[in-house]
Amino acid sequence: MIQVNGLKKAFDGFVALNGVDMHVEKGAIYGLVGPNGAGKSTLIRHLTGVYRPDQGEVQIDGENVYENKAVKSKIAYIPDELFYFMQADTMEMKRFYEGIYPSFDGKLFYRMQEFFPNIDVKRNIRRLSKGMQKQVAFWLAICCKPDILILDEPVDGLDPVMRRQIWSIILSEVAEKEMTVLVSSHNLRELEDVCDHVGIMHHGKIMIERSLSDLQGSVSKIQVACQSGMPKLPEHFQVLHMANTGRVYTMIVKGDPKEAEAALSYCNPTIVDVLPLTLEEIFIYEMGGADYEVKDILF
Numbered sequence: 001m002i003q004v005n006g007l008k009k010a011f012d013g014f015v016a017l018n019g020v021d022m023h024v025e026k027g028a029i030y031g032l033v034g035p036n037g038a039g040k041s042t043l044i045r046h047l048t049g050v051y052r053p054d055q056g057e058v059q060i061d062g063e064n065v066y067e068n069k070a071v072k073s074k075i076a077y078i079p080d081e082l083f084y085f086m087q088a089d090t091m092e093m094k095r096f097y098e099g100i101y102p103s104f105d106g107k108l109f110y111r112m113q114e115f116f117p118n119i120d121v122k123r124n125i126r127r128l129s130k131g132m133q134k135q136v137a138f139w140l141a142i143c144c145k146p147d148i149l150i151l152d153e154p155v156d157g158l159d160p161v162m163r164r165q166i167w168s169i170i171l172s173e174v175a176e177k178e179m180t181v182l183v184s185s186h187n188l189r190e191l192e193d194v195c196d197h198v199g200i201m202h203h204g205k206i207m208i209e210r211s212l213s214d215l216q217g218s219v220s221k222i223q224v225a226c227q228s229g230m231p232k233l234p235e236h237f238q239v240l241h242m243a244n245t246g247r248v249y250t251m252i253v254k255g256d257p258k259e260a261e262a263a264l265s266y267c268n269p270t271i272v273d274v275l276p277l278t279l280e281e282i283f284i285y286e287m288g289g290a291d292y293e294v295k296d297i298l299f
């Protein structure tokens with residue numbers, strides 16, 4: 001569905017994207033994560049056809065996005081900083097979206113009104129609170145019936161009940177019409193609940209792109225107390241981090257967790273606990289491997 005190959009972009013000689021390769025399948029909920037300045041927003045601006053690539057390709061269903069109106073009308077985008085016309089109210093924005101998106105579902109707009117009881121559709125949107133403005137953005141975006149929904153820090157400013165509600169609306173669109181969702185966020189706990197694929201971006205590249213279950217199955221936290229002191233694993237396991245409290249060692253290990261556990265039996269451990277890592281922990285350790293200085297922040 002979304003295919004990015006060798007995408008490069010520089011601003012006045014500063015390389016923001018340095019050969020991005022990305023692949024998002026139809027119906028996926030893809031979490032784009034990465035440290036500040038990794039290039040996520042710049043990548044998203046290419047996916048939405050705002051920027052022209054310096055090099056490489058950004059394609060949706062096999063067609064280039066840049067200056068392609070037909071392709072762009074398949075995408076709804078909710079940016080971090082929302083844009084509304086001066087003086088426009090929700091009804092006026094609805095009419096504007098209806099003009100741009102042939103697939104806009106006006107009946108759905110009224111059916112969804114019950115989800116947003118606090119929004120006065122005749123009130124200037126700029127006079128609504130930040131969270132309410134975001135609600136309007138979701139409401140209109142869902143009614144566009146896009147094939148692809150792109151979200152940049154989507155739930156910032158939304159209260160917890162509204163967050164759940166919005167995600168449940170999005171998930172039902174994914175289930176019903178295989179809408180594809182690309183979501184960039186620093187809220188990894190939230191992403192973990194909704195995403196099925198993850199791309200980790202760093203220094204203008206996608207460093208890791210995997211299904212969430214593969215990613216979580218490939219790194220684990222092992223707590224072990226060996227008779228013989230410090231535990232050792234065969235060389236094909238990558239130990240991303242190791243710390244100890246007394247005789248109990250906590251290791252972050254890349255490789256099959258079951259195999260790692262079996263390999264530790266050599267030291268007759270008094271304790272061996274294998275725990276899955278959260279997405280947040282995986283991110284922190286993968287970044288640690290890249291070049292972030294990771295201290296024992298998770299123990």
Ligand SMILES: Nc1ncnc2c1ncn2[C@@H]1O[C@H](COP(=O)(O)OP(=O)(O)OP(=O)(O)O)[C@@H](O)[C@H]1O
Binds near residue numbers: 036040041
């Ligand atoms: N229009 C621009 N002109 C010059 N430099 C830019 C421009 N847009 C982005 N950059 C630079 O490109 C790099 C990537 O920025 P980008 O906003 O894509 O990162 P990000 O991953 O979205 O970061 P964050 O998580 O902080 O939002 C940064 O170093 C930024 O300063």
